Amino acid sequence: MARILVAEDEAAVREFVSRALTHHGHEVTTADDGAAALLLLQNEKPFDLLLTDIVMPVMDGIALALKVGKEFPDLRILMMTGYAAERQRAYNLDLLIHDVIAKPFTLDEICEKVAETLTF
Template identity: 65%
Template sequence: MARILIAEDEEAVRAFVRRALEIDGHVVKEARDGAEALEILEIEKGAFDLLLTDIRMPLMDGIALALAAAPQFPDLVILLMTGYADQRERAHGLDALIHDVVTKPFSLADIRAKAAEALAAGPKRPA
């Protein structure tokens, strides 16, 4: 069982992902945007195993969140989500910080498998 923080501005997607991850016994906390997710990470001193964040969000997007969170919480595994091809390209340069980018739409099985894979791989370590 892992502690997972989801940062997603669309409530329906956030609830879907939460349910998917809770099926596997994970403890899931939610944030509506990157700024709220970073605040949660700081309050809880990075006590999460996985950060699953949408790229495109208001206030602070997922890429800015990953760039802020990775140096502060080096043991945090980061998995990005997006439904936009141009956003996936923006994430390409973050290979040293993130595990992968999950393309939306995804199925319940897809997101469960991607989260399990990311957790099994562990955090990225800068070379």
């Protein structure tokens, strides 16, 4: 299937998403903030998708998406957030990201949105 990098600072959400996507056959790597995710992107073999939270310490998802857009223009980006105001900030990145999924989401919802992003 796909190599997916999940950047999420909340351990429970990170684990939930990782397990869900692994169960659907994807190879998942996780990072607990945007800076760690950027290091993985720069030092690992290429990923097919970056699934990132918007609100994170060190480097948030918006800053991460802007860096990734410049350094890895072919990488698909899907964002997630529990904050309505942050969701609006992400929509200003229409050319860089595929979509924003609102938390909380179900296992089926995140897997469907990932599948949609990968086939877009």
